[in-house]
Amino acid sequence: MSDQPPAAPVNRRLVLAQRPAAMVDQSTVRLEEVPVPEPIPGQALVRVRYLSIDPTIRTWMNDAVGYLPPIAIGGVIRCAGIGEIVASHTERFAVGELVFGMTGWQDYTVAGQGDGVADMQILPPGIDPPIALNVFGITGMTAYFGLIDVGRVAAGDTVVVSGAAGATGSVVGQIARIKGAATVVGIAGSPEKCAWLVDELGFDAAVNYRTDDVKARLRQLCPGGIDLYFDNVGGEILDLCLGQLAMRGRVVLCGAISTYNTPGRASGPANYRNLITKRGRMEGFIILDYTSRFPEAQLAMASWVGEGKVQHKEHIVDGLANAPDALNLLFTGGNTGKVVVRL
């Protein structure tokens, strides 16, 4: 697959060739070249510039009903992204404007389809698109509403977050600190990531789940138990954190990346019974439910980023053809911060 934009007006797109049994590989997607879509009156043509690479994309590839329908075989891989208006038949979008929305893994899409999920939002000028996809995008919104609304983070809390060097996790820890958490512990997968969390983002401590005894380290770092565990990974780490919950502890279920590539049935957290003893609460959420409140969170994030209280990192991968590899980074732990594909 050439990664140069074609000379002819062609839309290159990656479609789902077959459902992956485990990690996404070469057989999962197929590159197609199709005509560039033609916007009708009320629509605008979008040249996709950046793709937001999120773990949830992997779940949409399964043949299972989730919070959105599965991607159809032969369908473009569903993905959020940012594009530029390159032709417009509507007053809503002007040529040159940047828009955010569900672009998919392709060069071109159409804005103004009038479909709630698919329709595009104009990006305020002056924001670097990869940052917009990170702290001001789904990632930052997920951290904000998950921690504050679902987790009800409170001053004095001992907060633990897994996937802590990822896009969402790294922001969760920093918001917890802003909200007065007494102790913020991140769980990540390399010494470099752990150092980044503590030295640059202000986490109190970081646990390397690949080399540390996570159970023992958490017991040491959180002697009074965990008031709030923000779970991005599921699996054994979720179970360990449930086992160390403090009285009235809360578990925010954001994702379960340790299980997304596992064929068959994953195991469940046996320590869920601690929710009874500790009067605990475990609650899931989907960020799509909060879209009407994004402005409130984006304002807060902008202020925190401006004051240097929230730092962020973007991990840029170039080329549409590399989108599958970029997605796999989330599961191998090859990224630090937000993974973005630049077309």
Next chain:
Amino acid sequence: MSDQPPAAPVNRRLVLAQRPAAMVDQSTVRLEEVPVPEPIPGQALVRVRYLSIDPTIRTWMNDAVGYLPPIAIGGVIRCAGIGEIVASHTERFAVGELVFGMTGWQDYTVAGQGDGVADMQILPPGIDPPIALNVFGITGMTAYFGLIDVGRVAAGDTVVVSGAAGATGSVVGQIARIKGAATVVGIAGSPEKCAWLVDELGFDAAVNYRTDDVKARLRQLCPGGIDLYFDNVGGEILDLCLGQLAMRGRVVLCGAISTYNTPGRASGPANYRNLITKRGRMEGFIILDYTSRFPEAQLAMASWVGEGKVQHKEHIVDGLANAPDALNLLFTGGNTGKVVVRL
């Protein structure tokens, strides 16, 4: 062990001889005969009359920190019960009054120890003690606060309860109906229990977990999913119900009787991930946190019992020596309704 009260003033008591690995058996407890306790000024002597047999007693026998410390080896088996004041050195208790509190598995105890857990409450006159231990006691309170406060039952809900023919479960289903649940489904372990739930208690349907395909039956009975699952049993049934949760469904974790006698580590509910997709909440509680609000719930229960909206059944077992067998009934499913030991 003779079950006749002794002629001499002796306190017969059952103490923990060794921690059970699975079901309680003859080696678990030991009968001791010790002098009747002598109340000091400020105290009263209580002749224990009824024991409330609850699944949680089994958890206190394990060497594990729970919401209360484990029963010590050689310690009297901890148990709620009702007794009669037979001697008093305090104005708080008059001879002949019935009192409720943590009596333990023994003939005599002392009221007025000034210890929050151990101290006795006077039972209002005119209430049959087994009923007081059932709908007006821990059992009824657990159903009331678990369903209303933790589960936030709402009109139109589809409610499923496991252990439905047990003391708590049978009341849960009836309160759900009173609160306007659209569908109330009970899960129980015999045709007789299922018939009792539907024919006498007004459940819409009952599923026999020993003979029915629970997953298929629930899918049929709850086509829109389960809004509220009240879990008394844990294990596979919890997992099945998580898998059929409706949008914003709630799981109230009351107990896990399917696991209390399981040596070693139980498995966890793999379908917990549905809490993310469905924006669900799973929350545990301990009824001891609600004692200050018992009067509110007891008033409601008294009214509902009076109007015939809440029916109840007590399963009476005679004799202190039979307390271990009475406890086992909860795990073998040998009871319908509240198990009470009469001394």
